[in-house]
Amino acid sequence: MSFPWAKQYEPTNPLMKYLDEKLPLPRLVYNAVGAGYPVPRNLSYMWNFGVLAGFCLVLQIVTGVVLAMHYAANDAVAFDSVEHIMRDVNWGWLMRYAHANGASFFFIVIYLHIFRGFYYSSYKAPREMIWLIGVVIFLLTMATAFMGYVLPWGQMSFWGAKVITGLFGAIPLVGESIQVWLLGGYAPDNAALNRFFSLHFLLPFVIAGVVILHIWALHIPGSSNPTGVEVKSESDTLPFHPYYTAKDGLGLAVFLIFYAAFVFFMPNALGHPDNYIPANPLSTPALIVPEWYFYPFYAILRAFTFDFILPAQLWGVLAMFASILVWFFLPWLDKSPVRSGRYRPLFRKFFWVLMVDMAVLFYCGGAHAEEPYIMISQIATAYYFLHFLVILPIISSIEKPEPLPFSITEAVLGSDEKAAQGDSAGTAA
Amino acid sequence: MIRLVGILVGLGFTFVVLLAFGSGALTVMGQGYFVEETAEHAFHEEAHMPAEGYSFDGLMPSWDLAQLQRGYQVYKEVCSACHGLNQIAFRNLDELGYTEAEVKAEAANWVVPGINQDTGEATTRPGLPTDYFPDPYANDIMAAAANNNAIPPDLSLMTKARHNGTAYVYSLLTGYQEPSAELAERFPDSVPGPGLYHNPYFANLNLAMAPPLTTDGQVTYADGTEATVDQMATDVAAFLTWTAEPSLVDRVRLGWIVMGFLIFATILAWLAKKQVWAKAKRKD
Numbered sequence: 001m002s003f004p005w006a007k008q009y010e011p012t013n014p015l016m017k018y019l020d021e022k023l024p025l026p027r028l029v030y031n032a033v034g035a036g037y038p039v040p041r042n043l044s045y046m047w048n049f050g051v052l053a054g055f056c057l058v059l060q061i062v063t064g065v066v067l068a069m070h071y072a073a074n075d076a077v078a079f080d081s082v083e084h085i086m087r088d089v090n091w092g093w094l095m096r097y098a099h100a101n102g103a104s105f106f107f108i109v110i111y112l113h114i115f116r117g118f119y120y121s122s123y124k125a126p127r128e129m130i131w132l133i134g135v136v137i138f139l140l141t142m143a144t145a146f147m148g149y150v151l152p153w154g155q156m157s158f159w160g161a162k163v164i165t166g167l168f169g170a171i172p173l174v175g176e177s178i179q180v181w182l183l184g185g186y187a188p189d190n191a192a193l194n195r196f197f198s199l200h201f202l203l204p205f206v207i208a209g210v211v212i213l214h215i216w217a218l219h220i221p222g223s224s225n226p227t228g229v230e231v232k233s234e235s236d237t238l239p240f241h242p243y244y245t246a247k248d249g250l251g252l253a254v255f256l257i258f259y260a261a262f263v264f265f266m267p268n269a270l271g272h273p274d275n276y277i278p279a280n281p282l283s284t285p286a287l288i289v290p291e292w293y294f295y296p297f298y299a300i301l302r303a304f305t306f307d308f309i310l311p312a313q314l315w316g317v318l319a320m321f322a323s324i325l326v327w328f329f330l331p332w333l334d335k336s337p338v339r340s341g342r343y344r345p346l347f348r349k350f351f352w353v354l355m356v357d358m359a360v361l362f363y364c365g366g367a368h369a370e371e372p373y374i375m376i377s378q379i380a381t382a383y384y385f386l387h388f389l390v391i392l393p394i395i396s397s398i399e400k401p402e403p404l405p406f407s408i409t410e411a412v413l414g415s416d417e418k419a420a421q422g423d424s425a426g427t428a429a
Numbered sequence: 430m431i432r433l434v435g436i437l438v439g440l441g442f443t444f445v446v447l448l449a450f451g452s453g454a455l456t457v458m459g460q461g462y463f464v465e466e467t468a469e470h471a472f473h474e475e476a477h478m479p480a481e482g483y484s485f486d487g488l489m490p491s492w493d494l495a496q497l498q499r500g501y502q503v504y505k506e507v508c509s510a511c512h513g514l515n516q517i518a519f520r521n522l523d524e525l526g527y528t529e530a531e532v533k534a535e536a537a538n539w540v541v542p543g544i545n546q547d548t549g550e551a552t553t554r555p556g557l558p559t560d561y562f563p564d565p566y567a568n569d570i571m572a573a574a575a576n577n578n579a580i581p582p583d584l585s586l587m588t589k590a591r592h593n594g595t596a597y598v599y600s601l602l603t604g605y606q607e608p609s610a611e612l613a614e615r616f617p618d619s620v621p622g623p624g625l626y627h628n629p630y631f632a633n634l635n636l637a638m639a640p641p642l643t644t645d646g647q648v649t650y651a652d653g654t655e656a657t658v659d660q661m662a663t664d665v666a667a668f669l670t671w672t673a674e675p676s677l678v679d680r681v682r683l684g685w686i687v688m689g690f691l692i693f694a695t696i697l698a699w700l701a702k703k704q705v706w707a708k709a710k711r712k713d
Contacts, residue, residue, distance in 0.1 A: 041709060083516050083586070086676070093676040094683075238709055246698075246705040253695035260691055264684025265488070268589060276590035276673075277582075286632065306449035319442050332431045371453065371463040378450035382443045389439025393432040 002031065003038045003222070005234040032219065038237035039244055040225035042412045046120075047223065047244075048251030049113035054211065055252060056106035061204050063099040064148075071151065073197035075190040078153035079278045097267040103145050104270045105259050107293035110138060114327075119351055120228060121339040126221040128331040133214045135327045137207055142294070142324075144203040147196040149291055150188070154275030159288045161188040161196070167301070167320075170313045187281060227411045228339025229404055235416070236408040287368055295365030296358050297323060302369055303381040319381065326388045333388065336396035338404065346399040350391055357383045468619035472612055474604070474629040476596035479663040483595065485670060490678045492671065494526035499650050500668025501525060503661045506648050507641050508584060511576060514562040516585035517672050524675060532558050539563060577624040579637035588666070588673040595670045600630040602662035605640040 009030040011017045020027055030036045070089050072081040085092035114134070117123055123131035146164060150157045165188065169179040184191030222231060231237055238244070262269065270292055274285050290298050300323050304316035326333075341348045357380050364377035410416035457463055464470075478486065484493040501522070504514065519536035527535065536556040541563045543554035556563070565581075566572035572580045588594030608627040613620050621627050625635040645657045654660060670677070 080516070087516065087521075093680065097680075242705045243709060246702040250695070250698040250702045253691060253698040257688070257691045257695060260684065260687050264680055264687060267680070273590050273592050273594065276586040303446050304449055306445065306452050308445050308448055312449065315445050319446070322438070322442065326435075329431065329435060333435050335432070371457055375450055375453050375457070378446050378453065381446045382450070385439045385442040385446075389435040390443075393436060 002036065002219070003231065003234070003237065005237075006031075006038050007035045007239060009034075009036055032215065033245070034241045035239040037219065037222075037240040038231070038234075039223050039240050040231055040236060040408050041238045041243075042225050042227060042408050043223065043244065043247075044226050045247075045251060046112070046116040046226075048248055048255075049109050049116060051248040052109045052251060052255050053106065053113055055255075056102060056109055057204065057207060057211065059102050060099060060106060061208070063095050063102060064201070064204065066095050067099055068201060071197075073151065073194050075153060075193050075279070078151065078193060082152045094263070097263045100271060101259065101262045101267060103148060103291070104262070104293065105255070106141065107145070109255070110141065111293075114138065115355070118354070119341040119348075120224060120226060121334060121336070121341070122224045123327075123330045124334065124339050125331065127218075127224060130214060130217045130221075131331060132328060133210060133217055135324070137210050137214060138327075139324065140203055140207045140210065144200060144207065145291065145293070147200040147203075149275075150193065150196045151200060152275055153193060153279045155277040155279055155283070155285050156272045156275040156288070158188055158279035158281065159285055160290055161192060163288055164290070165192075167313075167317045170311070170317045172314070224339065225408060226340060226342060227405055227408055228343070229406075229408055229411070232407045233409070289366055292362075292366065295363075296361035297365070299361040299365035299377040300381045300384065302365075303374065303377045305374060305378075319385075323384060326385075330388070330392075334392050334396045336399060336401065338401040343402040343404055344395075344399060345402060346395045347392075350387060350395060353383070354387050357387065468612060468616035469633055471615070472609075472619075472629055472634055473632070474600075476591075476593050476600040476630055478596045479599050479659065479666075481663070483667060483670075485667070485677060486595070488681065490681050492524075492678055493667065495652055495654075496664050496667045497525045497671050498527075499652065499654060499660075500664035500666070500671075502650065503642075503648055503665040504584070504668055507661075508665065509562075509565060511565055511572075511581040511638075513564040513581075513583040514585050514672060515564060515583050516561075518559060518561045519556055520558040521675065525671070529558075536560060577637055581638070584669055584672065586673045588670045590673075594673065595666050597630065598669055599662050599666040601628060601636075602642050602665070603659055604628050604630040608634075 009020070009024075009027040011020050011026065016026060019025065027036075067085060070081065070085045070092065072078060082096065085096050087093075089095070117131065117134070146160075150161045161183075165179055165183050168182060169175045171178060180186060182192075183189075184195060225231075272289065272291075289295070297320050301316040301320040304312045304319055306312055306315075308315070310318075336344060336347065338344055341351055360380040361377060361384065364373045364380065367373040405411040407416045484491050484496070504512075519532060519539070522532050522535060523529065536558050539556040539560075539562070540553045541556045541560045543552050544550070545552045564583075566575065569580050582590075588598055591597040605626055605628050608620050612627075619634055621635045625637055626639060627634060628636045642658045642661050645655070647658075648656045648661055650656050674680075
């Protein structure tokens with residue numbers, strides 16, 4: 001779909017005309033990310049992160065494929081093969097640091113993309129499907145990142161794999177069988193390493209496929225925008241190219257500065273030193289933690305320490321999965337007709353409480369499992385569930401939103417000719 | 430309906446996690462402290478760099494080749510008795526400023542496992558530049574048996590396998606001391622038993638490695654530098670930083686070139702964005 005005023009692809013070059021008749025690939029690109037896609041004119045820099053996430057995915061696939069040419073997925077040599085890449089492969093250290101830090105920056109970008117969605121309620125109709133697919137992408141990315149972290153077969157790889165697959169062991173009756181089936185053994189070993197490598201190679205391409213669905217679903221209603229008011233007329237939009245290609249280009253350049261600072265100046269800052277120790281099933285590290293981007297969810301997992309009907313560990317596992325699954329239901333939990341947090345005073349306050357809450361969970365997830373961090377993470381976990389499942393439904397029915405602008409044009413330019421003409425029968429507010 | 434179910438599920442998780450909080454809070458109130466203080470909490474010290482610093486530390490790093498060569502000498506004459514360096518080949522020593530002939534001669538000083546070309550039996554032979562540093566023990570059991578049950582770890586990646594690794598190696602090597610009277614009084618269990626040595630930079634304070642650098646002049650440096658314990662520790666920590674990350678200096682230098690390019694690209698992208706958007710702002 002597109003707005004009626006969207007520009008049409010009209011090739012003039014004979015070769016492009018021929019191609020357009022036989023395989024209209026340029027037309028597809030033109031309509032997807034070219035001048036043929038009208039986009040709200042008021043998108044802020046918070047709308048850069050979708051494109052950046054796409055960039056990160058490509059970056060991870062390119063560096064990952066090169067690494068896979070030199071890596072050996074065998075528990076006897078995996079650790080040394082990574083060191084071989086670092087020392088003997090030309091530019092191998094650059095590929096590996098680019099890939100390891102690329103994973104971290106992928107998550108930074110994804111989190112900002114998701115939090116943008118929270119604040120501007122991007123999950124609301126008519127964009128529920130985009131949101132649902134997005135949560136699927138997030139889950140797939142988490143699985144891929146987790147399996148990637150196992151591949152260097154260092155201490156944290158091994159013990160992280162053991163703890164995370166051990167979660168399935170908490171499922172009553174069938175848990176242990178599932179765990180053995182997933183690992184191909186009773187503990188992570190060569191069988192587990194091999195299948196993790198296989199899946200770590202496969203899943204990024206699955207993610208790429210689901211990203212195409214994400215973008216396809218996006219092009220049906222078109223992009224949301226910071227006012228949350230839908231596009232009404234041509235003056236509300238600008239063609240994606242050149243306006244947003246230029247804006248995304250600037251965002252990408254700034255992103256690359258931060259990324260390169262980590263890759264070249266502090267490549268191990270986001271990793272854990274224990275992963276430079278070869279995996280040793282007989283020596284348990286003092287502190288087992290996942291990669292930093294899983295800390296908030298790890299804190300939720302560890303917050304459940306009390307057996308209430310079900311064993312505490314099972315509660316932790318349920319809560320950890322529920323903490324992400326709850327995002328699937330956001331479009332139906334938040335019933336406020338107003339999208340943007342800009343016009344929702346109460347919602348806005350709780351949004352920032354949630355951000356602080358997630359920061360607290362993040363900190364606790366990386367800390368030792370001891371008091372007072374456990375008690376703090378328990379309060380933070382309680383708020384996390386209250387926020388999404390209780391507070392959000394309640395504020396969406398009691399809150400009195402602030403007045404919305406008539407249109408995007410009015411929000412940007414201060415006036416909209418059509419509004420002045422009294423053509424405002426369909427005002428969203 | 431979905432919101433009603435949601436509220437119930439949300440309250441359910443909240444209830445269970447608050448129960449856990451309550452039981453934790455009761456325990457804490459009962460005992461009167463959050464975490465029982467351990468000797469590690471009270472007496473562990475943060476690793477620090479040597480006072481004179483390192484040439485490879487900071488934003489304009491370079492290797493001090495003379496220092497790396499001295500550090501290698503310390504490894505060879507002291508550490509290598511118990512610790513391997515299995516990621517490093519003799520050929521890599523050319524990065525420390527040795528000539529090809531010197532690398533060849535140095536490799537030949539080491540004895541590596543080999544195969545008798547006539548009988549096929551296991552034997553030993555002088556090292557070649559392509560060989561890797563040999564492990565001091567044939568296997569972990571032998572390593573443990575020779576060292577009071579503690580296996581000496583390989584040192585190739587030591588400075589990356591510990592938090593703030595270069596400082597850790599330096600601090601550990603210079604940090605051996607008698608446990609304080611306060612430690613003995615408060616935590617009698619943490620006073621080192623037989624075969625253990627007190628070191629506040631080691632995670633649990635008690636280390637199975639006897640102090641390896643004990644006397645000034647333990648190593649006679651080829652370049653005439655005075656071999657104080659502090660100097661030897663400084664040099665070997667530098668050498669192990671190189672073994673862990675030989676690409677460190679090249680990486681940071683390349684980083685500045687990349688940064689320069691990216692800042693230039695950002696300025697161009699900013700100007701392009703400004704120019705493109707100027708049209709949108711003027712039109713209306």
